[in-house]
Amino acid sequence: MTMLPKSDIEILSQYIDDENGYYRLRVGRRVHYLTISSGVFDDDTMCRPYLLIPKLPDLPDSPWTTMVISRDKNGSLTSTTSTDPLPEIQTTWHELRVDVLKLERTRRFRSGVHEVQYNGAPAIAKIACFQWDIARIERESWAYSIMARHHNQHPNESPIAPNFLGHLTENGRTMGFLLQKVNGEPACIDDLANCEALLRRLHRLGLIHGDVNRYNFLVDRISGSSIRLVDFEHAEELDEGLARAELLSLPVELAEETGRGATVIL
Structure with missing residues (x-):
């Protein structure tokens, strides 16, 4: 052999x-x-x-x-x-498939999250490195499918999250996704009203974010303080009690200064 x-x-x-x-x-x-x-x-x-x-x-x-x-x-x-097949993402709603090995990695944020070059522009690749990562990528793909469907129905509304560009494959199996790269800085307590409004919009779609630390709100102050939510690994279907708790936690989360939840760039 x-x-x-x-x-x-x-x-x-x-x-x-x-x-x-x-x-x-x-x-x-x-x-x-x-x-x-x-x-x-x-x-x-x-x-x-x-x-x-x-x-x-x-x-x-x-x-x-x-x-x-x-x-x-x-x-x-x-x-x-x-030769047993490996588990793969089942929530494959986007028409585009991209081979993860064909992407040029330019920066590593953390395990399974890289900045890459796609069609001549920076994008974010998020993958399940190992089998135990499949569940969180599955959950996030599901959350993006709901947000994308709503945005297609209401194209004049500003997006809640970065644009979902497509699914990532490896040896033919789906094991990640590709996102628009959003420039911005973590939200702070001065952004409370805008972050609360964005979170309420997510709740109206029937979703709980699950991890509303300040680093998961990206604020683009150059283009008029637009805000996007990222990292939907803990997203859930709406529960009114959890939704209230998420909103009530925002002041403390946005005032947090220890770096909890921040991405470490390697």
Whole structure:
């Protein structure tokens, strides 16, 4: 069987806990997922792609999806591959699909969130790096579908959130989405009235945001203080009690100065 050249391997995402290291890696135009048991390699190797890649076992040049790497009782590396399909986003309402590997990443905000170049302009790519991220991306895609449907019906109203540009795919499966990049700064207590009005508009659509920290309101002061809401990972269907609590929390959230909820740019 032909093996994949290690010189072509790029680790796109990694997450390491006490039991396993999880890796999302690109080889050519395909993406594969590795799980490596704790103790297979030393901690430095598990954390540093340039140390890990040379020590990986040979990776078959075939359409496998996942590989589990461990050591047998004699200490030799063993690996098991699977071709089982990976979970994907089911709320696929937009007509556009974009291969995530074709986007040029220009900035990393946090795991699974990058600024990219799309059609010659900056955009925001948000993806499920691993299987446990699928649920939050699913929820956010659902929330955007509701806002997009409302905006299509009422095109003269200002948008509540950035424009949803399309779904992102990897090996053909939907695992993220692409957003318009909105320039702005976090809201402050002086923006309370405008933030409250925007949040009430969201509630009228039947949605709870779920995380109304000041960094999830982006204020564009250059173009007349327009505001957009972002990060709908905790969105829910409307509950009147939760809606009231969300509105009541705004003064404290907008006055918050500790940086809780802020994006760390890497």
